[in-house]
Amino acid sequence: xxxxxxxxxxxxxxxxxxxxxxxxxxxxxxxxxxxxxxxxxxxxxxxxxxxxxxxxxxxxxxxxxxxxxxxxxxxxxxxxxxxxxxxxxxxxxxxxxxxxxxxxxxxxxxxxxxxxxxxxxxxxxxxxxxxxxxxxxxxxxxxxxxxxxxxxxxxxxxxxxxxxxxxxxxxxxxxxxxxxxxxxxxxxxxxxxxxxxxxxxxxxxxxxxxxxxxxxxxxxxxxxxxxxxxxxxxxxxxxxxxxxxxxxxxxxxxxxxxxxxxxxxxxxxxxxxxxxxxxxxxxxxxxxxxxxxxxxxxxxxxxxxxxxxxxxxxxxxxxxxxxxxxxxxxxxxxxxxxxxxxxxxxxxxxxxxxxxxxxxxxxxxxxxxxxxxxxxxxxxxxxxxxxxxxxxxxxxxxxxxxxxxxxxxxxxxxxxxxxxxxxxxxxxxxxxxxxxxxxxxxxxxxxxxxxxxxxxxxxxxxxxxxxxxxxxxxxxxxxxxxxxxxxxxxxxxxxxxxxxxxxxxxxxxxxxxxxxxx
Numbered sequence: 371x372x373x374x375x376x377x378x379x380x381x382x383x384x385x386x387x388x389x390x391x392x393x394x395x396x397x398x399x400x401x402x403x404x405x406x407x408x409x410x411x412x413x414x415x416x417x418x419x420x421x422x423x424x425x426x427x428x429x430x431x432x433x434x435x436x437x438x439x440x441x442x443x444x445x446x447x448x449x450x451x452x453x454x455x456x457x458x459x460x461x462x463x464x465x466x467x468x469x470x471x472x473x474x475x476x477x478x479x480x481x482x483x484x485x486x487x488x489x490x491x492x493x494x495x496x497x498x499x500x501x502x503x504x505x506x507x508x509x510x511x512x513x514x515x516x517x518x519x520x521x522x523x524x525x526x527x528x529x530x531x532x533x534x535x536x537x538x539x540x541x542x543x544x545x546x547x548x549x550x551x552x553x554x555x556x557x558x559x560x561x562x563x564x565x566x567x568x569x570x571x572x573x574x575x576x577x578x579x580x581x582x583x584x585x586x587x588x589x590x591x592x593x594x595x596x597x598x599x600x601x602x603x604x605x606x607x608x609x610x611x612x613x614x615x616x617x618x619x620x621x622x623x624x625x626x627x628x629x630x631x632x633x634x635x636x637x638x639x640x641x642x643x644x645x646x647x648x649x650x651x652x653x654x655x656x657x658x659x660x661x662x663x664x665x666x667x668x669x670x671x672x673x674x675x676x677x678x679x680x681x682x683x684x685x686x687x688x689x690x691x692x693x694x695x696x697x698x699x700x701x702x703x704x705x706x707x708x709x710x711x712x713x714x715x716x717x718x719x720x721x722x723x724x725x726x727x728x729x730x731x732x733x734x735x736x737x738x739x740x741x742x743x744x745x746x747x748x749x750x751x752x753x754x755x756x757x758x759x760x761x762x763x764x765x766x767x768x769x770x771x772x773x774x775x776x777x778x779x780x781x782x783x784x785x786x787x788x789x790x791x792x793x794x795x796x797x798x799x800x801x802x803x804x805x806x807x808x809x810x811x812x813x814x815x816x817x818x819x820x821x822x823x824x825x826x827x828x829x830x831x832x833x834x835x836x837x838x839x840x841x842x843x844x845x846x847x848x849x850x851x852x853x854x855x856x857x858x859x860x861x862x863x864x865x866x867x868x869x870x871x872x873x874x875x876x877x878x879x880x881x882x883x884x885x886x887x888x
Contacts, residue, residue, distance in 0.1 A: 794810065
């Protein structure tokens with residue numbers, strides 16, 4: 371099935387012809403490296419699995435905020451602290467993404483990961499121990515807000531360093547399985563984090579009872595220390611991805627004007643899709659426990675609301691798992707487009723049925739339809755937007771390219787978590803009326819349809835060898851504009867290999883020393 375291709379990409383390919391390579395040069399070389407299956411797999415796991423912390427630490431704050439609502443109905447509920455505590459992590463994440471994106475390209479993927487891991491451990495502990503001077507409640511909220519911002523910087527490092535290194539490491543894995551490995555240890559980890567972030571508060575509140583919510587919210591935040599701590603050893607043992615060793619510009623000048631001309635449109639499209647996805651998904655995720663509390667009413671125990679929230683978050687998993695395989699079968703572009711289009715359709719259905727579902731006796735129906743809405747979001751943009759961002763640019767600038775796209779997403783999440791309460795509170799009939807539940811789905815569903823349009827018509831095709839193909843394509847473009855590509859790569863790699871496009875595409879499209887496959 372042929373759709374409109376990106377005309378700009380076709381034009382660039384015509385201007386910079388590259389030999390047709392059914393088997394990508396560098397991919398063949400990576401697959402030929404003498405490594406065991408575990409040696410090929412564990413860097414992908416170690417690089418990507420840290421995003422579990424993003425899912426948990428961002429997801430659990432919704433339940434923590436609900437507890438703080440109960441503990442401080444005046445000081446917290448009716449103050450800016452309510453929005454700040456929930457949203458400030460996104461601001462820190464944007465800072466972390468941009469900084470670590472630059473750091474991972476110009477210095478080291480491995481060291482960027484190590485620093486972000488240590489930041490996650492440190493500020494998770496400090497957020498758990500938040501305290502206001504002299505027992506001040508407002509001081510407590512200020513401290514929690516500050517630590518959550520700094521925690522966000524550590525989370526931000528996981529995106530350009532962890533996801534990018536994860537994508538580059540998949541080049542050594544079996545062709546036809548690379549996308550699913552990336553998805554399993556990036557987005558599935560985020561979604562699993564959201565599920566655990568919903569389950570933990572329910573269990574903790576059941577243990578402590580609602581008479582000890584002051585202890586419960588700290589325990590929920592403190593558990594967030596465990597995931598990054600468990601990855602610390604693996605990340606210390608990591609080496610730089612092979613693709614990074616070959617293509618980095620850390621020891622030479624980056625031709626920024628050429629980079630901008632080559633990638634500006636593609637980056638704009640990817641950033642817009644990510645902005646829209648995070649605008650809806652994080653906002654729905656954070657406020658779902660409060661939403662359920664509205665539907666169930668004040669007579670239900672708090673743990674019941676958290677329990678239903680766990681069921682909702684479980685719907686993320688089947689969509690994310692299915693999307694991992696579909697992405698390999700039909701490609702990330704179509705998987706993203708079909709998934710988000712279906713999500714938009716279900717969202718409009720949800721809006722129409724909301725007056726029926728907005729009752730305690732029908733909360734099960736609400737959870738199922740809402741869960742399908744979330745699951746389709748994971749099958750589409752959830753699984754594939756990070757994959758698209760990590761595979762549609764050259765390795766030399768991938769950390770910064772990915773960081774800008776991911777930061778656009780977090781800006782969307784930041785705006786969404788501020789706007790959603792206003793959409794709900796200012797809806798006709800007030801926050802407990804039907805429109806308060808319908809309007810967010812109307813907004814989100816319309817944006818889903820727009821995202822599908824962008825993906826269908828403006829994203830490029832992404833194959834199993836896109837990372838290495840893109841590197842060769844980028845080198846060809848640079849060389850056609852007079853840039854010396856022999857200085858790309860780490861110094862030890864430069865000593866071992868000439869790295870011009872002509873050398874890499876020696877006649878049959880193979881590097882010297884590699885025979886053409888029959």
